[in-house]
Amino acid sequence: xxxxxxxxxxxxxxxxxxxxxxxxxxxxxxxxxxxxxxxxxxxxxxxxxxxxxxxxxxxxxxxxxxxxxxxxxxxxxxxxxxxxxxxxxxxxxxxxxxxxxxxxxxxxxxxxxxxxxxxxxxxxxxxxxxxxxxxxxxxxxxxxxxxxxxxxxxxxxxxxxxxxxxxxxxxxxxxxxxxxxxxxxxxxxxxxxxxxxxxxxxxxxxxxxxxxxxxxxxxxxxxxxxxxxxxxxxxxxxxxxxxxxxxxxxxxxxxxxxxxxxxxxxxxxxxxxxxxxxxxxxxxxxxxxxxxxxxxxxxxxxxxxxxxxxxxxxxxxxxxxxxxxxxxxxxxxxxxxxxxxxxxxxxxxxxxxxxxxxxxxxxxxxxxxxxxxxxxxxxxxxxxxxxxxxxxxxxxxxxxxxxxxxxxxxxxxxxxxxxxxxxxxxxxxxxxxxxxxxxxxxxxxxxxxxxxxxxxxxxxxxxxxxxxxxxxxxxxxxxxxxxxxxxxxxxxxxxxxxxxxxxxxxxxxxxxxxxxxxxxxxxxxxxxxxxxxxxxxxxxxxxxxxxxxxxxxxxxx
Amino acid sequence: xxxxxxxxxxxxxxxxxxxxxxxxxxxxxxxxxxxxxxxxxxxxxxxxxxxxxxxxxxxxxxxxxxxxxxxxxxxxxxxxxxxxxxxxxxxxxxxxxxxxxxxxxx
Numbered sequence: 042x043x044x045x046x047x048x049x050x051x052x053x054x055x056x057x058x059x060x061x062x063x064x065x066x067x068x069x070x071x072x073x074x075x076x077x078x079x080x081x082x083x084x085x086x087x088x089x090x091x092x093x094x095x096x097x098x099x100x101x102x103x104x105x106x107x108x109x110x111x112x113x114x115x116x117x118x119x120x121x122x123x124x125x126x127x128x129x130x131x132x133x134x135x136x137x138x139x140x141x142x143x144x145x146x147x148x149x150x151x152x153x154x155x156x157x158x159x160x161x162x163x164x165x166x167x168x169x170x171x172x173x174x175x176x177x178x179x180x181x182x183x184x185x186x187x188x189x190x191x192x193x194x195x196x197x198x199x200x201x202x203x204x205x206x207x208x209x210x211x212x213x214x215x216x217x218x219x220x221x222x223x224x225x226x227x228x229x230x231x232x233x234x235x236x237x238x239x240x241x242x243x244x245x246x247x248x249x250x251x252x253x254x255x256x257x258x259x260x261x262x263x264x265x266x267x268x269x270x271x272x273x274x275x276x277x278x279x280x281x282x283x284x285x286x287x288x289x290x291x292x293x294x295x296x297x298x299x300x301x302x303x304x305x306x307x308x309x310x311x312x313x314x315x316x317x318x319x320x321x322x323x324x325x326x327x328x329x330x331x332x333x334x335x336x337x338x339x340x341x342x343x344x345x346x347x348x349x350x351x352x353x354x355x356x357x358x359x360x361x362x363x364x365x366x367x368x369x370x371x372x373x374x375x376x377x378x379x380x381x382x383x384x385x386x387x388x389x390x391x392x393x394x395x396x397x398x399x400x401x402x403x404x405x406x407x408x409x410x411x412x413x414x415x416x417x418x419x420x421x422x423x424x425x426x427x428x429x430x431x432x433x434x435x436x437x438x439x440x441x442x443x444x445x446x447x448x449x450x451x452x453x454x455x456x457x458x459x460x461x462x463x464x465x466x467x468x469x470x471x472x473x474x475x476x477x478x479x480x481x482x483x484x485x486x487x488x489x490x491x492x493x494x495x496x497x498x499x500x501x502x503x504x505x506x507x508x509x510x511x512x513x514x515x516x517x518x519x520x521x522x523x524x525x526x527x528x529x530x531x532x533x534x535x536x537x538x539x540x541x542x543x544x545x546x547x548x549x550x551x552x553x554x555x556x557x558x559x560x561x562x563x564x565x566x567x568x569x570x571x572x573x574x575x576x577x578x579x580x581x582x583x584x585x586x587x588x589x590x591x592x593x594x595x596x597x598x
Numbered sequence: 599x600x601x602x603x604x605x606x607x608x609x610x611x612x613x614x615x616x617x618x619x620x621x622x623x624x625x626x627x628x629x630x631x632x633x634x635x636x637x638x639x640x641x642x643x644x645x646x647x648x649x650x651x652x653x654x655x656x657x658x659x660x661x662x663x664x665x666x667x668x669x670x671x672x673x674x675x676x677x678x679x680x681x682x683x684x685x686x687x688x689x690x691x692x693x694x695x696x697x698x699x700x701x702x703x704x
Binding site: 101102105106107108178180183185186187189230259260263591596597 | 642657660661663664667668670671672673687690692694
């Protein structure tokens with residue numbers, strides 16, 4: 042009887058042990074083991090979406106994608122680690138110590154070596170026939186037009202997780218739209234690694250990024266970049282910028298600046314060049330600003346084109362003397378002549394007629410001191426000093442574009458309003474977004490507000506045409522065309538005062554004056570051959586305008 | 599004598615075939631399912647081949663697109679044009695204007 046009971050107890054004990062062990066494996070470690078097992082019979086793959094392209098107005102790609110590879114090492118298959126590291130680093134130009142460290146780390150079955158290797162390099166590495174070296178497909182950005190419009194486009198780098206991310210320009214601003222959404226694939230596989238159709242099959246298709254179609258015209262951009270490069274060399278300028286905009290839509294037709302960078306090798310360039318000065322750099326506009334103040338005076342009817350002003354000498358404002366640019370004074374002159382001769386005292390008169398409140402209001406209406414809303418990353422604004430802090434001298438200097446800072450895009454947009462019957466438009470780089478299925482999202486031109494009346498716009502246009510035909514830059518103008526414009530030569534503020542020699546030379550204008558096809562700003566910083574806008578930025582403007590007339594088939598009226 | 603079968607006997611004869619029919623039908627379906635499943639289970643190789651082909655064609659398409667973009671870039675066109683003898687346009691003559699030569703002689 043005792044033996045029977047003993048045997049029963051043993052069986053019960055054994056049963057408890059088995060149940061406990063089963064509980065441990067199935068409940069306590071169940072999830073972990075299930076996941077480990079699923080790696081053996083499930084094939085999991087992350088599906089990388091293709092990044093969207095950036096296309097010019099004629100649908101040619103400015104930025105596209107091409108096949109590239111990631112090189113990786115499988116340390117367990119490497120026969121000679123030192124030899125492996127030396128051969129790889131020689132071709133890929135990497136640090137030998139870092140590679141050796143990666144491949145010799147314990148319990149590593151896979152180690153990344155280099156990203157974005159092109160086909161040629163991959164073939165060279167393959168010819169080495171090194172055991173333990175493998176390649177995985179990925180894609181990288183390709184620029185058919187090389188570094189054209191680099192600062193407008195931006196570049197693609199990696200974020201902290203190693204994922205492709207757009208920085209600056211359009212790549213930064215539209216990064217989410219361009220990158221798309223990754224997908225995933227989970228397939229049950231057999232012993233040979235082939236998918237089992239009857240098994241688990243979960244697929245989330247990757248959604249490729251949207252393509253961007255720009256207002257940018259490749260031919261106009263090419264003309265602008267070529268002419269700007271020539272001008273930088275000819276006039277010995279440190280920096281330069283040209284922007285061409287359609288005044289009716291706000292579309293950016295071209296934008297070039299120097300110095301720039303190569304988006305393929307962006308890491309080799311100074312980071313300061315990544316920012317697009319069109320939206321990020323501020324400057325004092327100088328005499329180009331007179332067009333806006335004069336239009337404000339005309340709109341408020343505090344002056345008319347034939348209103349006269351006596352320019353007899355420097356004008357005293359508080360303890361300051363406001364002189365003309367060449368210290369020459371012409372006696373009685375009309376507002377037409379004030380603009381033609383770029384008279385600072387004459388503009389002080391206009392500003393005083395307007396008064397601080399109205400002048401300040403017009404600055405705000407023209408969008409000075411506010412972001413334009415352009416779709417490029419990195420837009421900066423220079424705040425206008427609050428109206429309550431304005432003294433007489435601020436009113437005076439703002440009238441001729443000193444003591445006030447603008448970005449180039451703010452300046453060209455404001456002048457575009459004069460060309461567009463007084464309507465201020467939101468500048469836009471992207472015209473359309475096209476999703477992978479072909480569905481198009483059009484970005485409509487956006488009118489921000491009406492700044493001046495159409496009648497005032499016509500009057501200021503005629504005054505600007507006269508300023509070009511009769512002003513200091515008339516020698517450079519293409520004959521026969523009606524171009525509305527204004528030169529600007531602004532001193533550069535340095536440590537609380539203005540530099541005696543260094544200037545920012547600029548010219549802003551639009552043509553044809555009667556039905557403007559484009560508005561353009563040319564800007565040269567510290568030209569060494571001459572400080573004057575009429576001798577540097579103006580000829581650059583007219584050289585580009587001449588090419589644009591040919592390109593657009595615009596004949597003289 | 600009445601030789602016609604009793605109704606209950608007739609019913610028995612008819613109903614006894616139904617299970618065989620149903621059973622045969624189920625058996626056929628089972629066999630069909632096994633055959634289809636077997637075919638599907640071994641189609642993984644075909645699926646892999648098709649997906650590889652799709653991948654190759656997609657890559658070829660990307661390569662072709664890249665080549666087209668390269669050949670139609672403005673720099674390439676400029677170089678080719680120069681090679682063919684084209685020059686930069688100097689000064690266009692517009693027919694809507696007075697011609698620069700003495701065509702309008704009195």
